[in-house]
Amino acid sequence: xxxxxxxxxLQVTGxxxxxxxxxxxxxVDWRVGRGEHWVILGANGSGKTSLLxxxxxxxxxxxGDIRLLGAHFGESDWRELREHIGVVTSSFASxxxxxxxxxxxxxxxxxxxxxxxxxxTAADRAAGRRWLRLVRAAPLARREWQHLSQGERQRVLIxxxxxxxxxxxxxxxxxxxxxPVAREDMLHLLDTLARRRGAPALVLVTHHVxxxxxxxxxxxxxxxxxxxxxxxxxxxxxxxQLSAAFxxxxxxxxxxxxxxxxxxxxx
Numbered sequence: 001x002x003x004x005x006x007x008x009x010l011q012v013t014g015x016x017x018x019x020x021x022x023x024x025x026x027x028v029d030w031r032v033g034r035g036e037h038w039v040i041l042g043a044n045g046s047g048k049t050s051l052l053x054x055x056x057x058x059x060x061x062x063x064g065d066i067r068l069l070g071a072h073f074g075e076s077d078w079r080e081l082r083e084h085i086g087v088v089t090s091s092f093a094s095x096x097x098x099x100x101x102x103x104x105x106x107x108x109x110x111x112x113x114x115x116x117x118x119x120x121t122a123a124d125r126a127a128g129r130r131w132l133r134l135v136r137a138a139p140l141a142r143r144e145w146q147h148l149s150q151g152e153r154q155r156v157l158i159x160x161x162x163x164x165x166x167x168x169x170x171x172x173x174x175x176x177x178x179x180p181v182a183r184e185d186m187l188h189l190l191d192t193l194a195r196r197r198g199a200p201a202l203v204l205v206t207h208h209v210x211x212x213x214x215x216x217x218x219x220x221x222x223x224x225x226x227x228x229x230x231x232x233x234x235x236x237x238x239x240x241q242l243s244a245a246f247x248x249x250x251x252x253x254x255x256x257x258x259x260x261x262x263x264x265x266x267x
Contacts, residue, residue: 007033012065015054028222032168082112101144102142103129165200171205194216
């Protein structure tokens with residue numbers, strides 16, 4: 001068997017999570033190499049959120065193995081490891097103080113904190129401003145969280161995730177709740193990040209193939225807690241496999257603007 005082309009940032013082997021009589025994830029195998037950018041697709045209840053929670057140490061496996069950035073789940077301190085993993089999720093919104101300014105929210109990412117309390121240096125503030133400029137949110141630096149729009153909050157959260165210079169950046173439905181213009185701006189930002197030299201490996205969780213920009217190189221399809229397909233996006237994202245993932249007859253269209261799905265209506 002040929003050796004993997006790139007070193008693994010993430011290696012999931014036989015990951016199974018059961019709670020009571022319910023199997024949430026069932027023998028999931030998945031590998032993310034350096035330079036790869038993945039999208040995770042699947043219907044509601046397919047296991048996407050549970051997989052993310054397992055990767056970040058918030059949902060313990062029943063059996064199986066997770067190796068992340070060279071650390072082994074159960075043998076390493078996952079709290080320290082989180083400082084090297086960027087996470088962008090709307091679930092953070094309710095945990096950020098309404099009066100915290102955007103710059104402090106960004107800086108909190110260095111310490112894997114929500115509600116910044118760590119001692120902050122001038123270098124931290126300078127770095128926070130640089131990341132805000134990168135995500136085109138520099139004017140928001142002094143604005144309080146409660147006065148940010150949904151799109152602005154997502155940009156601030158991305159800057160926060162990048163503050164720690166992570167090797168892996170997880171984006172959990174970053175376009176949810178955005179208006180069409182903000183959504184297009186966000187997709188452009190994600191594609192820019194994916195193409196940026198030295199970028200972390202990106203993992204995008206979405207329900208919509210329209211949000212898969214050209215910078216994403218690989219895809220993981222989940223169904224019922226199991227891996228349906230995983231690999232290079234051109235081989236995984238097909239009409240047949242997407243139909244199986246969503247239990248519906250689907251036609252995948254490739255256009256100049258990206259990807260689109262069409263349901264094949266039964267007559």
